[in-house]
Amino acid sequence: MCVIAAKHFKGVGWVGAKNRDRNYLPTVNIVQSNRTGTQRLYLDDEKTRYTEGLNEYGVSILSASLSIKSDEKEGDKAIKNRRVSNYMSPDGKDIRDALLSKTIKGALDLLIERELSGCTLVFDQRECYLLEGGFTVRKKDVDEDNPRDYIYKVEKVKDYVVRSNHGILLPQLGYKKDTDDEHFKLARKSSEERLRIAREEVDKTTDPLELMNALSTTPNDDSFMNPIRTGDTKKEDMVTTGQILLIPKEKTMHYRPIFSEVKFKYSKLNGPDAKTFFEIVSSKKLLGFKEFVDIV
Secondary structure (H helix, E strand, C coil): CCEEEEEEECCCEEEEEEEEEECCCCEEEEEEECCCCCCEEEEEECCCCCEEEEECCCCEEEEECCCHHHHHCHHHHHHHHCCCCCCCCHHHHHHHHHCCCCCHHHHHHHHHHCCCCEEEEEECCCCEEEEEEEEEECCCCCCCCCCEEEEEEEEECCCEEEECCECCCCCCCECCCCCCCHHHHHHHHHHHHHHHHHHHHHHHCCCCCHHHHHCCCCCCCCHHHCCCCCCCCCCCCCEEEEEEEEEHHHCEEEEEECCCEEEECHHHHCCCCCCCEEEECCCCCCCCHHHHEEEC
């Protein structure tokens, strides 16, 4: 369960932010890759290899899941599959590949071709697009090898956009209203409430760095009804493990660890050959820098 947002700021252009929720303590690597001649800077979850970030051309990608059951079990799936081979999140690989694109159109086309599921923001300094996509089960003439149909819609964003974990362009995706499952009823309520609060706060922002704080508000006593979900993680609970901020104009990725460990080589990331740049953001929960951050 995550919240993503993007907003256009005068003199800066589009800026994107995300609260990343997991039901395990993640270790994330901050990776700067030059393997194909395009410099990419992205967050790479060690357990699942899920990825998002930006590249030297300012192409930026952030995504919130609409494949909820799969998302909630992704950590367990990674552990199970690694007994046989190294698990790699398919969505993470697709996003890494899309970040090789020099344009947001190229990135969007690849993500659609790969049938990426979720609410995904693809943006640069000048433009921002929302890709909402997922799968529906065929009711007739089911192909046993491919029993699902991929559906998607793309919308060009004006001013700002916020998304959580229920479909809006495609209401049949994500947490649905018409369910008898109590867990999913509560999750839908949370998704709607987190979206409402985040929209109100993002609308107020006047500075790019305020975008993270807009997703950090906690007006509800029940922490799981807030955009930022804090507390002790349990197997069935998703809590906010960190926040990501992408500023295409500056080619910068900012990460605020909340319930996560981070590995990076700061001098290499921001060295003389860097075309993309990384900054760590302090947190109120960051009692000691070493407690949450491992610098290697």
